[in-house]
Amino acid sequence: MFRIRHITDVTLPTNQEEIAEVQAILRMRFTGLPAHEIDGLPDKIANPLAHKLSTFLLVADDLRGNLKGFALMSYAPDLDFWILDFVATGRALKGSGIGGALYTHARKMASEKPSAGLFMECLPDDPADCEDPASARENAARLKFYERYGARPIVGTGYETPISPGDKDLPHLVWDDLDSGEPLRRDRFRDIVRAILERKYEHLCTPEYIQGVVDSVTDDPVRIREPRYTKPARAASVSAAKAPEVSAEDRIVLVVNEKHDIHHVRERGYVESPIRVRSILKGLDATPDHFWRIPARDYPMSHIRAVHDDRLVNYLEKACASVEPGKSIYPYVFPVRNNTRPPKDLGYAAGYYCIDTFTPLNQNAFLAARGAVNCTLTAADAILSDARLAYSLVRPPGHHAERSTFGGFCYFCNGAVAAHYLSGFGRVAMLDLDYHHGNGQQDIFYSRPDVLTVSIHGHPSFAYPFFTGFEDEVGESTGTGFNLNLPLPEVVDGPRYLKAVKKALARIQEFAPRFLVLSMGFDTGKGDPTGTWTLAPADFEAIGLALGATGWPILVVQEGGYRTTSLPANARAFFSGLHAAATARPAGSR
Template sequence: MFRIRRIYDDLRPVNRDALVQVQQILREQFPALNPADIDKIPELLRNPLKHGFRAILYVAENQRGQVRGFALLSYDPELGFAYLDYISAAKATTGGGIGGALYEHVREEALALGAVGIFFECLPDDPALCRDATILKQNQARLKFYEKYGALPIIGTSYETPLKPGDDNPPYLVLDPLGQPGLLCRERARPIVRAILERRYGHLCSPGYIQMVVDSFGDDPVRLRPPRYGKQPRAAAVPRLGRTRKIALVVNDRHAIHHVRERGYVESPVRIRSILRELEATSLFENLAPRDYPERFLTSVHARDYVEYFKRVCRNLPAGKSVYPYVFPLRNAARPPVELAVRAGYYCIDTFTPLNRNAWDAAKRSVDCALTAADALLEGYRLAYALVRPPGHHAERRVFGGFCYFNNAAIAAQLLSAHGSVAILDIDYHHGNGQQVIFYERADVLTVSLHGHPRFAYPYFSGFEDETGEGVGKGFNLNLPLPEQLDGVQYLEALHKALKRIGRFRPTYLVVSLGLDTAKGDPTGTWSLAARDFERVGRAVGALRLPTLVVQEGGYRNRVIGINARNFFVGLWQGALSEAEVAPSNSQARKVRP
């Protein structure tokens, strides 16, 4: 088993370790490669346009974080083409679909960027150009692999001319047009070929050689070799655009088991159904099944004693019975009572969030959904949505409350923080006290919350402007408490302040705690946002152009909750993807010019 993820920089230990492994694969699979080309890969990610290309790196990792393969793609935004530098599996890796999975990722990325195609070099499958029978067989297998995707050598040019007369195995220039209609015209091909030769091989190729090759592109349009290993490319010749153009949707498939049928308990299953019904009317989403994650992800942000208590008390309660906290430890907190139900107040901040037999299973599944959606960002999706209940943003390190048991957004942010800096934007009507407490002393996770002022809004005890963080986290918590009566225009003014702070932080990932209880008529709020306001909010958030995970929090006016959710995501998609450059086998290694 392996997963594909994109590496944006070398700022985190997990990314640096992956880059070291990528460099080792290069040394093993490309022994003739210039060591300087291997050493500069981290710099390509840090300074994407220094060398005239934007570097895009995907790695295939197993569950232990071992890199089993990688693909490095370069994109030229001026000329609008992509160049596949390397795609290779690790030396000891055979089969398993790693090469195909990596290549499908870079094809999807290139198409989303608007590239005219992917160019790369492949050694020849012509016996006249390759005299070694063993190498010839390897070359044939490699070109057969690419041909399945519609990638074919460009013919009728002098590209295969050896640098030294008589040299064996000169490479073809291969073009994958990404299933797009139309052929590459000569006037566009020539500057692309010049860019490839000058930037990649300028230290080897003389100006006269480069000019000779460029001038040889005389066909208009350029010609691709007819398929040699099959009649037609398979359907994969047209990349799917799920990861780069769709919103990954992960729904808690066990949320309905947590149905508290008591008067006044507004956090009900109908909320999810109402949202799903509206989302299905769009074509923006791609459904992903939730994965199961071990409990260590819970204890990455929550105290172990709380996690163990919550699990044990839920398991011991009879079906259909709910217990509400009613005794709180103002004195002798170090001596909790033996009875688990009475002990609930030691871990809760209110009297209306119940414990019952299904609460653990539903809450744990919400965490699984948030982590699945976070992993989707690591795997190349730009937008992901964890549609969950119970919600989570009121759950602190060792307490639950506000219908929340585990902090789904914080646990997902903790996972993402291993791969880059994270900003959490909480746009629920109520203060995101859980994220604030969990990350209050950290500088790698910025927490920002827009909410009703704690003078009148739950949870009442946190969310004040002067709560800005402690220690190294000082200045990395921003609260924007807002007045009791607020319309969409006023809300957007506050939101822009929040987004400016996030912009200055320059995070790698954004986590949005989405509360739809800011809507007009919500039974838990006092504001008056309408559907058009949610669309504007989504568009403004999307305009940050960050890999973004949205985690569902509150929102209890079921008649409009779905409509408001749909408008938010339409705006988010338009802001992030509609006009944006979409940025978050055996060795298919290709020998570059010697």
């Protein structure tokens, strides 16, 4: 599986790597291309208005930074025409559909604004016109491919005139009218030919040569070669469905903590169980075309230590490793942390690092928690690779884990780890839509102005964690004003909740983030054993629609939601709304 995406942001690491690979391919395969044209590609992408032709780069990759192919296009805004400069795929991928997908995407992009069509050069398919007559067969295959879309060589002009006497392999200028059905008028084409030769080949073509080619255009409208490889009815157009394409804009990248079930606390009433993930996946299975599932990668512990105190991380690793299989340590002694030191006994120390009595430590808790972080960072890297939407479906959850403490079934703050990572590439907003306050990210980012934290939750007068989540908690030091709590009463229905969501989004809009990390809990749903609100699938769909319409790249991180009978419907509704709204927007480029 692959995706097609349009690169405009040359600062993202994956984009930089793929641009460098495109440059390497251009140097290797297109040896006649001037070096400064290749070296200047990043600047042309980043500053299209500074050049004679605006440059557009489409890449096909597999979300891991493995480039499978690319299409390089140019647009002349003053004359309203497109040029397809290059389409290239890996030689081992010939026949994979990637070339067709790239051209389909290029046509779609070019069709989004009125233009004279899409032009490209193709080497001749007549053996007599080729330096090596055997190459005519390969050239014919390329022309046959474009002819399927209705794109054919322009004839009756001097475009193939040799620059030096005896030159061969002179390209045809091929025209795709992009299914407009409009003829190409002589005077407009003369301007286009002049622009192509002056702007692309000024290092080869003299003014006299260019004028001669322009003067050779006499037919009005310009003549197009009759179909040579396809039947005329078919040569008119090819449906986009004929060429397979998987686009980043059309899928939600899904990363699942595959080994989450090693953390299974079997005590009666412990609701944070493996069936939660299975229930959500059951709901998502009804819309398989919305998701692109990828495996998690391993990341160094330094990402966790960047947001959590080393003493907490070291304790969790050591304590979990010391617990006998099948046993658990539950915190039960809680000192006043600011005036105490941690006890040496690992069992007693649980209360020093934990904020409640119901978040146990067992042999696999640390391993599962680290796996959840790896999934979330993998999803974050997908966002950095230009995915619009990514979903980290994990357990244990994370939003109650503060810098120095764990609790609320949470050991590491998955969303905060990802938000800190993303903050290296721009401002990040965190929105917590779990029933309970997101005290973890609030604590971690409370004094930082580059990460805005917003939480909608049950008021701490009745809802866990009870001691945080008040409206007057707005941040401190340089982070003052960058934390927003929106506590709600015990009885809340869908419309009331959606009103709070829109208020949160208005604040996030003011902040103007580059990325949004969404801590998503379905414990706001009706009948959840840990909540009191009554949201139904239609309400979750409305929330997804509101978020998807914002246009921000969104990383969704799974938090709460414990009524497994309603989890499938609620999750399906939310992601259906999110997907529908996000894909309805014009394809954004970063």
